[in-house]
Amino acid sequence: MSDSNEVQTRASESHVSVRGRLIELAGLFLKLGIIGFGGPAVHIALIESEIVAKRKWVSKQQFLDILGAANLIPGPTSTEMAINTGFVRAGWAGLCVAGASFIFPAAVITGAFAWAYVQFGSLPQTASVLAGIKPAVIALIAIAIWRLGKTALKGTGFVVLGIAALAAFLLGINPILILFGGGLIGMAARQFSLSRATATFLIPAMFTAKSRLQFLTAAVVSTGVAAARPSLLRTLLFFLKVGAVLYGGGYVLLAFLEHGLVQQHAWLTQQQLLDAIAIGQFTPGPVLSTATFIGYLLGGVPGAAVATVGIFLPSFFYVALLAPVLFRLRQSAWIAAFLDSVNVCAVALMAGVTLRLAADALRGWSSWLTAVVALFALLRWKVNSAWIVLGGGIMGLLFSAVR
Numbered sequence: 001m002s003d004s005n006e007v008q009t010r011a012s013e014s015h016v017s018v019r020g021r022l023i024e025l026a027g028l029f030l031k032l033g034i035i036g037f038g039g040p041a042v043h044i045a046l047i048e049s050e051i052v053a054k055r056k057w058v059s060k061q062q063f064l065d066i067l068g069a070a071n072l073i074p075g076p077t078s079t080e081m082a083i084n085t086g087f088v089r090a091g092w093a094g095l096c097v098a099g100a101s102f103i104f105p106a107a108v109i110t111g112a113f114a115w116a117y118v119q120f121g122s123l124p125q126t127a128s129v130l131a132g133i134k135p136a137v138i139a140l141i142a143i144a145i146w147r148l149g150k151t152a153l154k155g156t157g158f159v160v161l162g163i164a165a166l167a168a169f170l171l172g173i174n175p176i177l178i179l180f181g182g183g184l185i186g187m188a189a190r191q192f193s194l195s196r197a198t199a200t201f202l203i204p205a206m207f208t209a210k211s212r213l214q215f216l217t218a219a220v221v222s223t224g225v226a227a228a229r230p231s232l233l234r235t236l237l238f239f240l241k242v243g244a245v246l247y248g249g250g251y252v253l254l255a256f257l258e259h260g261l262v263q264q265h266a267w268l269t270q271q272q273l274l275d276a277i278a279i280g281q282f283t284p285g286p287v288l289s290t291a292t293f294i295g296y297l298l299g300g301v302p303g304a305a306v307a308t309v310g311i312f313l314p315s316f317f318y319v320a321l322l323a324p325v326l327f328r329l330r331q332s333a334w335i336a337a338f339l340d341s342v343n344v345c346a347v348a349l350m351a352g353v354t355l356r357l358a359a360d361a362l363r364g365w366s367s368w369l370t371a372v373v374a375l376f377a378l379l380r381w382k383v384n385s386a387w388i389v390l391g392g393g394i395m396g397l398l399f400s401a402v403r
Contacts, residue, residue: 021090025098028055029082033105033285036078040287043078047085057089073322074246075315079103079286083319092320099316106285107292107308113279114296114304121275132370132396133278134361136388138354139374140281141254145350152343157189161341165348170355172263175255176245179345186341187334229298230267232306238265239291239310246288246311247342253288255349258356267298270360277357282389288312366399 028050036043044067051057058066066088070080079102086098120126153159165178230238242256254277261268268276276297280290288311295307362368370392377383377391 018090018093022093022097025086025089025094026101029086029098029101030105032082033102036102036106036284040076040078043286044081047078047081051085057085062088069319069322073315073318075243075318076246076286076288076312079288079312080315080319083316087319095316095320099312099319103286103289103308103312106283106289107304109283109285110279110289110292111296111301111304113283114293117275117279117293118297128396128400129393130275130278130396131367132392132394132399133282133389134274134357134392135367135371136374136392136395137274137278137281138358138361139371139378140388141350141354141357142375143378145347145354148343148350149347152340152347154340158340158344161185162344162348165345166352169255169349169352175252175259175349178349179245179247179342182345183338183342186337186344189341190333190337229303230265232299232302235295235298235303236306236310239295239307240313242291243288243311243314247346252346252349253290254357255353257290257294258353261294268294270357272297274357274361278389286312366395370395370399 032043032046032050036046048063052060052063066081066084067077070077070084073080079099082102083095083099086094086096088094090097117126121130149162153162161182165182168178169175238260242253242260246253246256254273257273257276258270262270262273273294276290276293279293280287283289289308291307291311292304296304298307362371373395374388374392377388
């Protein structure tokens with residue numbers, strides 16, 4: 001009888017321990033999701049401070065392994081680190097709790113902004129604020145491209161690949177094909193040096209006759225009226241696809257959204273997409289919460305829910321299924337070559353979509369001045385992105401008042 005009681009007592013203590021860990025995970029990542037302004041780099045620093053330095057849930061080497069695994073798989077790096085931390089701390093339940101807790105605040109806040117945008121977006125004051133936010137967002141993305149490009153472009157071969165990827169994007173080739181095609185080229189280039197003959201063969205291969213015809217439409221910025229709303233199923237499938245293949249983090253999301261939502265399906269206009277990006281930059285938590293905003297525009301609250309679930313769900317599966325394997329594969333030279341090339345193509349996609357968005361955002365001297373001020377602030381003081389977006393909105397109001 002005593003043995004039975006002892007077993008029951010241990011089981012009860014184990015249950016309490018797991019429940020306590022889940023509560024602890026929920027509290028931590030809800031907090032990080034609320035205060036996490038500034039993008040993935042800030043999120044990663046906050047997570048490291050909490051789980052390594054403060055709580056000692058993992059060692060520094062384990063943290064680096066988690067970071068390396070998150071960089072190897074598609075999806076938002078900081079969100080996948082939260083998911084992985086939950087798994088290490090409390091198993092499968094922890095995986096779900098940590099990831100959902102980190103995403104939830106950003107989704108709710110972004111959804112509230114989406115509601116306000118639909119209700120009050122036509123007011124002159126709102127239009128003035130958005131007119132100032134847009135060039136500030138362009139400055140933020142441009143700085144990100146510059147910093148990532150300096151890291152990604154490690155040699156002449158990568159520069160050639162980046163130029164080819166940018167040209168392919170402007171010619172209308174699907175971003176997914178560009179990313180995976182670039183990765184395969186990088187793996188091939190590891191075995192065979194990227195000679196002049198190789199480059200001569202690869203670049204024309206990316207520009208098919210169909211792509212040349214698409215150039216005329218891709219070069220023109222779409223600012224017309226969006227098409228009819230898609231069904232919830234189509235919205236879910238679109239964001240599932242994006243979440244499943246999204247290498248390069250939140251900023252590369254812009255290329256996928258611009259190609260699919262504006263160019264391919266015409267579900268949004270360029271202006272609506274840029275407004276969604278601005279809100280995603282301003283709110284805390286994952287940049288991919290932009291999907292919540294877009295989902296609301298496409299289908300109200302149900303659309304926001306399915307878009308959010310769709311874009312984040314693949315990350316939960318990748319972390320659950322692939323992280324143990326990726327810890328070992330991270331040292332592979334072949335995988336490293338693939339990822340280096342994918343990163344170059346990701347930067348090229350960011351540059352391409354920024355050119356298109358800038359054509360819509362930078363109209364008139366006031367928008368150019370806002371962009372220049374934002375660039376100077378980012379280069380001189382490395383200001384948090386939320387303050388840059390807020391400052392852009394204030395400048396928009398001021399310029400509208402003096403007109």
